[in-house]
Amino acid sequence: MIPVIEEAELRAAVTPARAIDVIRDAFRADGEGRTTVPPVINLGVPHGEFHVKTAHIAGVPHVAVKIASGFYGNVSNGLPTGSGLMALFDAETGLPAALLLDNGFLTDIRTGAAGAVAAEGLARYSIETVGVIGSGVQARYQVQCLRIVRPFSRVVAWSPSRERLERYCDEMRADGVQAIAATTVEEVCAAADVLVTSTPSREPLVRAEWLRPGMHVTAVGSDSAGKQELSGFCLIRADLVAVDRRAQCAAFGELTHAVEAGLKIEPIELGEIVAGRRTGRTNDSQITVADLTGVGFQDTAIASAAFCWIGS
Amino acid sequence: MIPVIEEAELRAAVTPARAIDVIRDAFRADGEGRTTVPPVINLGVPHGEFHVKTAHIAGVPHVAVKIASGFYGNVSNGLPTGSGLMALFDAETGLPAALLLDNGFLTDIRTGAAGAVAAEGLARYSIETVGVIGSGVQARYQVQCLRIVRPFSRVVAWSPSRERLERYCDEMRADGVQAIAATTVEEVCAAADVLVTSTPSREPLVRAEWLRPGMHVTAVGSDSAGKQELSGFCLIRADLVAVDRRAQCAAFGELTHAVEAGLKIEPIELGEIVAGRRTGRTNDSQITVADLTGVGFQDTAIASAAFCWIGS
Numbered sequence: 001m002i003p004v005i006e007e008a009e010l011r012a013a014v015t016p017a018r019a020i021d022v023i024r025d026a027f028r029a030d031g032e033g034r035t036t037v038p039p040v041i042n043l044g045v046p047h048g049e050f051h052v053k054t055a056h057i058a059g060v061p062h063v064a065v066k067i068a069s070g071f072y073g074n075v076s077n078g079l080p081t082g083s084g085l086m087a088l089f090d091a092e093t094g095l096p097a098a099l100l101l102d103n104g105f106l107t108d109i110r111t112g113a114a115g116a117v118a119a120e121g122l123a124r125y126s127i128e129t130v131g132v133i134g135s136g137v138q139a140r141y142q143v144q145c146l147r148i149v150r151p152f153s154r155v156v157a158w159s160p161s162r163e164r165l166e167r168y169c170d171e172m173r174a175d176g177v178q179a180i181a182a183t184t185v186e187e188v189c190a191a192a193d194v195l196v197t198s199t200p201s202r203e204p205l206v207r208a209e210w211l212r213p214g215m216h217v218t219a220v221g222s223d224s225a226g227k228q229e230l231s232g233f234c235l236i237r238a239d240l241v242a243v244d245r246r247a248q249c250a251a252f253g254e255l256t257h258a259v260e261a262g263l264k265i266e267p268i269e270l271g272e273i274v275a276g277r278r279t280g281r282t283n284d285s286q287i288t289v290a291d292l293t294g295v296g297f298q299d300t301a302i303a304s305a306a307f308c309w310i311g312s
Numbered sequence: 313m314i315p316v317i318e319e320a321e322l323r324a325a326v327t328p329a330r331a332i333d334v335i336r337d338a339f340r341a342d343g344e345g346r347t348t349v350p351p352v353i354n355l356g357v358p359h360g361e362f363h364v365k366t367a368h369i370a371g372v373p374h375v376a377v378k379i380a381s382g383f384y385g386n387v388s389n390g391l392p393t394g395s396g397l398m399a400l401f402d403a404e405t406g407l408p409a410a411l412l413l414d415n416g417f418l419t420d421i422r423t424g425a426a427g428a429v430a431a432e433g434l435a436r437y438s439i440e441t442v443g444v445i446g447s448g449v450q451a452r453y454q455v456q457c458l459r460i461v462r463p464f465s466r467v468v469a470w471s472p473s474r475e476r477l478e479r480y481c482d483e484m485r486a487d488g489v490q491a492i493a494a495t496t497v498e499e500v501c502a503a504a505d506v507l508v509t510s511t512p513s514r515e516p517l518v519r520a521e522w523l524r525p526g527m528h529v530t531a532v533g534s535d536s537a538g539k540q541e542l543s544g545f546c547l548i549r550a551d552l553v554a555v556d557r558r559a560q561c562a563a564f565g566e567l568t569h570a571v572e573a574g575l576k577i578e579p580i581e582l583g584e585i586v587a588g589r590r591t592g593r594t595n596d597s598q599i600t601v602a603d604l605t606g607v608g609f610q611d612t613a614i615a616s617a618a619f620c621w622i623g624s
Contacts, residue, residue, distance in 0.1 A: 001316070001318065001413070002413065004313070004316060004411070006313065036355060036356065036357065038353045038354060038355045039351070039353070040353075041350045041351070041352075041353055041364065041366060042350060043348060043350045043366055043367070043368060043375070044348065045348065045368045045375065045403060046370075047404055047405075047406075048405075048406045049406075050366065050375060050377070050401065050406065052353065052364055052366060052377055054353060054355055054362065054364065055355070056355060056357045058358075063355070063357065063362060065362070065364055065377075065379050067377050067399055067401070069401060069406025069407070070406065071404075071405050071406040074405055074406070077405070079405055079407065080407075083406055083407050083408065084408075085399060085408050087379055087397060087399060087411075089362065089379070089381060091357060091359075092359055092383075093359075093360075093383050093386055093389070093391055093395075094359075094360045094361075094362065094381025094382065094383040094386070094395055095381070095391065095392075095395050096395065096396075096397050096413065099316070099399075099411055101313070101314065101408065
């Protein structure tokens, strides 16, 4: 029998601050060439989809295999649309070490943490307003993690659902942040020092002309083929485009659409910045974009760390 | 919390006869176009490797994600070299349904069952002698499953380890089968009506000129890049070559080596035979070969069936 760890225990152990430290280390390992990341499995089924990610990080004692599902029709049955679990294996023996029944929590927090790590390398040191497109789980985790590395006083948000947007803004206020519900994406862009896009959109929401000097954009919504939040021209307009993994971003990230449109983008990898091999932002007027699709080494890093914290 | 089912409970529920029925149905589903099979994940790490397989079968209520590991240095620490588990998800909602801690048992028995299904379509109706190359887990499961669909009286076996070979023959005798330890692969081929190759060999063990009219060969050892048990010419010499999955066999099965050698092989898929869309053996003098790499739909089929049997 192996330990089976439930979501509540994982939530108690894995805080945003701890997650950021772990995910920063994972990106550093990647930038130093210490990760092995095979292509992900995408399995489409009649009512949903499964994604499987895994990776090895030299120096991390486990390998996680993460299985995530998305079944959007679940809403009508009162079930969660996204779910998942991680199986953890000993990296030295291959033997099963633990099952983490996180229902997607570890994915959510490591994605938020990756946004914070991107901001450390790409956002201005001093920011006031965070723009948020979307009102779902990542609209929350991105903001929660970002404020640890770049404190701010205000959120301006937009979402296709006005009801969800109002609820989101109420939550932000309860967290001590001034929150404004915007009526257009353009309005959010006009106010944002850092812009987070976190929707499952299949057409561009953000136009290149709305990006302003000094702005940093983190796009986390495009995590499978067909999804898109930024116009391809946003990536051309940016002075610096960072991706979490070139191969993935070219296959199903924001980068895909720019490349398909024939635009020549030369992204750097976030790991290269964290490892000090490439330079992130160098002045306050650059426009920067981070295209984050979620990489298996983040799952291995967060799952191994969570298991070690809970075990100790 | 989801049910966690241990190896002992799975062994009690999943008999060879039941496994054969389930795996035959899975191949029929595949031949009828009712499966979705994404590419497998292969993750090499410093001391071993992980393989991840999954598939959807229309009509089967679950999707299994199977994670198998191979760490050959484990022997020196008294640990098993192969391990694994299967995570089972509801195919309609994507929610986790169960964890099967089978330590590779379900893979072993479904691989044996696939050999039996191949023999049903490709071996002569009446056989006397089974040749076995190898003396490991599959040398056992292939014989155990084969005798259910093609009764026989004798096993002639060869293995690079004489000690393991003698132990294997003793076990066969205890099971009521006459067993002969051969000293060469050629000697096995000269006696075999059905030949099973089940080694992790990286160079061909069986030469084309050793194949005799009427013989059927099931090769199960080549399950990842670089492995090979049959000379590429065996596949040319055969009147009929069946594969469990074209894409996989061309990437890492016996078929790979024939194709790399420039030989033109037109394999049929085992599922096409089971579904009645292609013809298997048509007379007693044909030479037939089944190249089995192990497909995700077998894992989904056996895992879902095992869970249903144990639950009911």
